[in-house]
Amino acid sequence: GENVEQHPSTLSVQEGDSAVIKCTYSDSASNYFPWYKQELGKGPQLIIDIRSNVGEKKDQRIAVTLNKTAKHFSLHITETQPEDSAVYFCAAPRGGSYIPTFGRGTSLIVHP
Amino acid sequence: DTAVSQTPKYLVTQMGNDKSIKCEQNLGHDTMYWYKQDSKKFLKIMFSYNNKELIINETVPNRFSPKSPDKAHLNLHINSLELGDSAVYFCASSPGMGSGEQFFGPGTRLTVL
Numbered sequence: 330g331e332n333v334e335q336h337p338s339t340l341s342v343q344e345g346d347s348a349v350i351k352c353t354y355s356d357s358a359s360n361y362f363p364w365y366k367q368e369l370g371k372g373p374q375l376i377i378d379i380r381s382n383v384g385e386k387k388d389q390r391i392a393v394t395l396n397k398t399a400k401h402f403s404l405h406i407t408e409t410q411p412e413d414s415a416v417y418f419c420a421a422p423r424g425g426s427y428i429p430t431f432g433r434g435t436s437l438i439v440h441p
Numbered sequence: 442d443t444a445v446s447q448t449p450k451y452l453v454t455q456m457g458n459d460k461s462i463k464c465e466q467n468l469g470h471d472t473m474y475w476y477k478q479d480s481k482k483f484l485k486i487m488f489s490y491n492n493k494e495l496i497i498n499e500t501v502p503n504r505f506s507p508k509s510p511d512k513a514h515l516n517l518h519i520n521s522l523e524l525g526d527s528a529v530y531f532c533a534s535s536p537g538m539g540s541g542e543q544f545f546g547p548g549t550r551l552t553v554l
Binding site: 361363365367370371372373374375378380416418427428429431433434436 | 445472481482483484485486489497531533535538541542543544545546547548
């Protein structure tokens with residue numbers, strides 16, 4: 330099955346700084362890598378995703394990079410704002426399926 | 442106007458009781474899921490249904506029984522509740538099997554005393 334490792338578990342930054350969260354996965358057949366943001370008391374919400382045929386994708390202050398050879402992908406948030414404070418999850422599907430295995434989450438705290 | 446809704450939002454009950462959580466999605470999706478999130482925020486899939494048919498059952502005890510009366514609804518019934526069942530349960534849906542994005546409900550916080 331798929332094993333997804335996510336680091337760090339907690340990340341504290343000052344407003345305006347950049348934040349980077351990294352994930353590694355084990356199944357080389359995995360081809361879709363989403364990132365979810367979970368605010369307090371709410372369900373996770375997709376913020377960006379990447380498929381295995383591209384190496385990078387950007388959406389305003391958020392970007393995701395993928396290195397298929399090394400089997401890792403990262404979430405980059407620039408110019409962080411207090412409202413970015415949340416738990417972020419990476420995920421990767423088990424090879425040949427659509428069922429995601431989630432990382433253990435990163436609690437991002439952005440200090441004003 | 443809510444995409445994926447769950448009821449109730451909070452559920453407090455005694456050990457040994459039986460309880461149900463309801464989930465509805467109005468997105469027209471074919472695939473629905475139940476996830477359990479423990480106190481350390483770990484998200485683990487429990488079940489997946491596609492067009493009312495059970496696709497995935499992830500080593501969940503038999504005390505948990507999902508039911509899908511139609512493809513817009515996936516309910517979760519739990520028998521003989523145990524302390525370890527305390528968690529937040531999320532329902533989710535996606536357009537179909539193989540579709541990437543999952544849309545999550547707001548969660549049901551279950552506390553077993």
